[in-house]
Amino acid sequence: MKCTFIVYRFEPAVDKEPRYQEYMVEAEPTDKILDCLNKIRWEQDPTLSYRSSCAHGICGSDALMINGRIELACQRLVRDFKTANNFVIEPLPLFKVIKDLIVDMDPFFEKHRTVRPYLINDEDPPEKERLQDPENQKFFEHALACILCGSCTAACPINRSNDKYLGPAALLRGFRYVADSRDTATGSRLAQLDNENGAWGCKSMWWCTDVCPKSIPVTKSIAQIKRLIKEEGKSKTAGS
Amino acid sequence: MKHQFDVIIVGAGLAGLRAAIELGEDTRVAVLSKVFATRSHSGAAQGGIGAALGNEEEDNWEWHMFDTVKGSDYLGDQDAIEILARDAPRTIYELEHLGVPFNRTPEGKIAQRAFGGHTRNFGEAPVKRACFAADRTGRVILDTLWEKCLQRGIQFFDEFQLMSLIVNEGQCHGVIAYELASGKLHTLHSKAVLLATGGYGKVYKTTSNAFASTGDGLAIAFRAGAPLEDMEFVQFHPTGIYKLGILLSEAARGEGGVLRNNEGKRFMELYAPVIKDLAPRDMVSRCILEEVRAGRGIDGKDYVHLDLTHLGEEVLNTKLAEITGFARTYSGVEPIKEPIPVQPTCHYMMGGIAADIDGKVITDSEGTQFPGLYAAGECACVSVHGANRLGCNSLLDILVFGRRAGKEMRRYIHTVGFAPLPSNPEKEVIDKIAALMESNGNEKGGPIRAELQEVMMDKVSVFRNRPGLTKALEKVRELKGRYQNIAVQDKGSCFNRDLLDAIELDYMLDLAEVIVLGALTREESRGAHSREDFPDRDDQKWLVHTMFRYSKEEGPQVFFKPVTITRFQPKERKY
Numbered sequence: 001m002k003c004t005f006i007v008y009r010f011e012p013a014v015d016k017e018p019r020y021q022e023y024m025v026e027a028e029p030t031d032k033i034l035d036c037l038n039k040i041r042w043e044q045d046p047t048l049s050y051r052s053s054c055a056h057g058i059c060g061s062d063a064l065m066i067n068g069r070i071e072l073a074c075q076r077l078v079r080d081f082k083t084a085n086n087f088v089i090e091p092l093p094l095f096k097v098i099k100d101l102i103v104d105m106d107p108f109f110e111k112h113r114t115v116r117p118y119l120i121n122d123e124d125p126p127e128k129e130r131l132q133d134p135e136n137q138k139f140f141e142h143a144l145a146c147i148l149c150g151s152c153t154a155a156c157p158i159n160r161s162n163d164k165y166l167g168p169a170a171l172l173r174g175f176r177y178v179a180d181s182r183d184t185a186t187g188s189r190l191a192q193l194d195n196e197n198g199a200w201g202c203k204s205m206w207w208c209t210d211v212c213p214k215s216i217p218v219t220k221s222i223a224q225i226k227r228l229i230k231e232e233g234k235s236k237t238a239g240s
Numbered sequence: 241m242k243h244q245f246d247v248i249i250v251g252a253g254l255a256g257l258r259a260a261i262e263l264g265e266d267t268r269v270a271v272l273s274k275v276f277a278t279r280s281h282s283g284a285a286q287g288g289i290g291a292a293l294g295n296e297e298e299d300n301w302e303w304h305m306f307d308t309v310k311g312s313d314y315l316g317d318q319d320a321i322e323i324l325a326r327d328a329p330r331t332i333y334e335l336e337h338l339g340v341p342f343n344r345t346p347e348g349k350i351a352q353r354a355f356g357g358h359t360r361n362f363g364e365a366p367v368k369r370a371c372f373a374a375d376r377t378g379r380v381i382l383d384t385l386w387e388k389c390l391q392r393g394i395q396f397f398d399e400f401q402l403m404s405l406i407v408n409e410g411q412c413h414g415v416i417a418y419e420l421a422s423g424k425l426h427t428l429h430s431k432a433v434l435l436a437t438g439g440y441g442k443v444y445k446t447t448s449n450a451f452a453s454t455g456d457g458l459a460i461a462f463r464a465g466a467p468l469e470d471m472e473f474v475q476f477h478p479t480g481i482y483k484l485g486i487l488l489s490e491a492a493r494g495e496g497g498v499l500r501n502n503e504g505k506r507f508m509e510l511y512a513p514v515i516k517d518l519a520p521r522d523m524v525s526r527c528i529l530e531e532v533r534a535g536r537g538i539d540g541k542d543y544v545h546l547d548l549t550h551l552g553e554e555v556l557n558t559k560l561a562e563i564t565g566f567a568r569t570y571s572g573v574e575p576i577k578e579p580i581p582v583q584p585t586c587h588y589m590m591g592g593i594a595a596d597i598d599g600k601v602i603t604d605s606e607g608t609q610f611p612g613l614y615a616a617g618e619c620a621c622v623s624v625h626g627a628n629r630l631g632c633n634s635l636l637d638i639l640v641f642g643r644r645a646g647k648e649m650r651r652y653i654h655t656v657g658f659a660p661l662p663s664n665p666e667k668e669v670i671d672k673i674a675a676l677m678e679s680n681g682n683e684k685g686g687p688i689r690a691e692l693q694e695v696m697m698d699k700v701s702v703f704r705n706r707p708g709l710t711k712a713l714e715k716v717r718e719l720k721g722r723y724q725n726i727a728v729q730d731k732g733s734c735f736n737r738d739l740l741d742a743i744e745l746d747y748m749l750d751l752a753e754v755i756v757l758g759a760l761t762r763e764e765s766r767g768a769h770s771r772e773d774f775p776d777r778d779d780q781k782w783l784v785h786t787m788f789r790y791s792k793e794e795g796p797q798v799f800f801k802p803v804t805i806t807r808f809q810p811k812e813r814k815y
Contacts, residue, residue, distance in 0.1 A: 009730075010636070011732060011734065012734060013732060013734065014732075014734070028572075030364065030483075030572075041737065041738075042685075042686035043686060046684075046686075046729045046730050046737070046738035046741075047729065047730040047732065048737075049734075049735040049736075049737050051275075051279075052451055053275050053279045053281070053450040053452050054279070054281065054283070054284050054450040054451075055451060055486075056284075056486045056487075056566060056570070057565075057566075057569070058283055058284050058376070058379060059275070059278070059279040059280075059281070059283055059284065059450065060278065061275065061276070061279050075569055077569070081506065098421060098734065098735065099732075099734045099735045100735070102735050105276065113390055116389045116391075117387045117390070118338075118339060118384075118387040118388055118390070119338065119339025119384075125333075125337040127333075128293075128333055129332070129333055129336040129337075129342075129349060129350050130336060130337070131344075131347070131348035131349065132344050133344070133348055133350050134343070134344040134345070134346060134348070134351075137341060137343065137344055140341075141341075141374070141558075143375070144341055144373065144376065144379075144380050145281075145376065145561070145562075147278075147379070148278050148383075161318065175428070176599060180339070182339065183339075193792075194615050239720075
């Protein structure tokens with residue numbers, strides 16, 4: 001079937017303002033949106049730029065705005081849309097556009113770094129594995145599905161008004177380490193997130209959860225951080 | 241721009257990252273990757289990583305070694321396989337200590353599950369040897385190692401395309417790289433270079449591989465004088481999603497899933513009576529195609545069913561969550577209720593840059609080193625996988641030998657100084673890019689790539705024969721000729737994907753030629769290389785590694801390297 005693709009274009013060396021370009025694509029209902037972009041690039045216009053790699057929703061390269069909604073281009077098929085075969089493709093909102101559909105992810109990963117996204121445990125490791133209760137694993141298992149695509153952060157209304165806010169992706173990673181029983185820095189991690197640019201910046205608007213292509217309950221995870229901060233505060237008060 | 245580091249690592253998948261971590265805080269190391277590090281294809285690994293921990297049932301490394309040797313159809317080098325199997329438990333514990341969130345047993349140990357070709361007591365029955373984190377094992381290990389590198393302050397050059405190796409008087413001391421965002425060239429001067437650029441499944445039409453899997457590191461090393469080893473051995477994973485090739489992990493069968501033909505029959509019982517659906521991948525892929533040839537494909541078409549309906553919602557939604565999602569999204573199938581249409585998909589390359597057990601690239605059958613050049617991971621051939629890799633041995637390989645390469649480079653850089661750079665190291669690359677950008681040729685990359693992928697799929701996949709391979713060779717060479725007239729249409733310097741596509745295509749054409757030549761040369765059937773005109777394994781003549789050396793004038797030149805056999809003499813391979 002014939003599909004119309006209206007694609008956001010911006011070439012910094014040439015364009016002062018972004019523009020939209022229209023393409024006609026012959027697509028199967030089972031084609032991914034990424035397949036359609038590839039058809040445009042390979043068969044019609046090789047100057048179109050976008051990121052992609054694994055093409056099945058695990059590498060996190062190709063989060064885009066498709067018909068006004070944040071999606072992975074490789075995880076949505078033509079048949080998933082009921083829009084009379086018309087598609088509008090735009091880069092992720094909030095992020096700065098470098099070229100066409102490619103955005104600058106550096107600020108996103110800068111925030112990621114600040115949550116100390118690695119296991120902290122200064123005790124000497126045992127000869128074999130550290131034991132871990134499978135129930136503890138279940139508590140943060142959903143957070144492991146994150147592919148760092150940036151969809152949640154791009155969707156978050158708080159991020160739009162406060163660029164210091166860590167954002168849902170970094171907070172989710174923070175939660176992953178706070179929740180891991182093997183990590184011994186829980187207290188200092190919670191203290192780091194106990195402010196308006198951290199967990200309390202989240203006003204539970206659920207947009208992050210809504211757009212997550214891996215169906216991660218992001219908002220709930222941030223709420224877990226808030227709960228743990230409160231519990232930590234109580235236990236400190238009780239201890240003093 | 242010029243930079244200087246002790247070591248340059250090309251590729252930010254698990255082999256590259258593990259080597260970077262091993263190089264330690266006293267070494268100046270840079271990791272260069274054409275995609276952002278966490279987009280590396282190691283992250284797509286699903287089912288698990290093998291190690292004889294014995295957490296679920298009795299196991300030992302010698303059984304693991306035997307299975308790997310047998311899985312390789314006796315072509316793997318047994319000294320290397322012994323290292324792989326013996327070092328596996330240490331590797332897993334190390335990952336666990338770094339924070340990898342493996343699934344756990346009820347008592348809190350690392351959980352394990354069955355995988356194809358992994359058995360107890362030298363082939364008696366399947367054994368639970370694969371350690372896993374749901375079916376996103378590669379993803380969580382990649383995240384963990386990348387984040388460890390961030391903690392260490394290792395410098396990343398993300399979205400930099402490798403263009404060439406700097407080789408002077410037979411010694412490698414750096415790379416030239418192209419920055420995607422700016423179109424600028426960078427000279428990275430170093431004492432050692434590790435190639436960890438992964439596989440090249442994109443040579444085939446139907447593949448589980450990423451767009452980035454185009455074999456750049458292999459082709460560049462090949463032209464720089466490093467031989468390629470065992471390139472004819474291409475693994476087709478039995479369970480790719482029909483038509484799309486997206487991988488459905490072997491863990492699906494490890495957890496109890498079965499393959500069924502159009503009669504609903506579990507056909508693997510006939511072909512591998514002992515381990516059935518958990519036979520190695522080369523065998524299961526052939527069996528699927530045999531069923532199809534016998535008219536037992538579903539609806540008379542070229543696919544069969546992967547049936548997971550009896551596993552229950554809990555297993556599917558927790559231990560196989562990703563692939564259950566893939567089936568829903570891409571096949572429109574609900575795996576809890578219906579079987580999933582599958583067919584073999586190009587998945588893994590056993591062949592690669594000839595390297596020794598310490599990652600040193602070697603240049604001949606005696607093991608002479610290419611000074612300063614190292615290779616690890618899927619781009620390398622050590623060879624631990626021989627003619628067919630077992631599932632969950634790949635993550636293990638890249639971590640064990642990534643670490644060993646890191647260790648060896650750390651030793652090496654203290655024995656040498658920085659060799660002076662040639663006067664104009666970037667010249668050749670500048671000329672190459674200019675030629676592509678300024679060409680008035682009438683060829684486009686898209687159709688050449690499509691025709692290449694088509695002919696490789698058609699003639700050089702699971703079953704091969706001389707007439708087909710000869711046609712494939714002619715076609716690949718015709719495409720190489722047409723490539724000379726290719727013109728890049730995007731003249732920009734910011735994320736010029738058109739230029740990168742053209743550069744990658746050049747590499748894929750080179751590698752495809754060597755795959756076909758290897759397949760033509762090897763007149764026997766062994767592991768993943770199945771010649772219809774030579775259906776038997778021939779140990780008398782072909783228990784050797786095939787090696788190809790680049791020659792600009794005469795095309796790739798073949799020679800052979802002996803196989804290292806220590807504990808297990810070749811036997812008939814039955815399951």
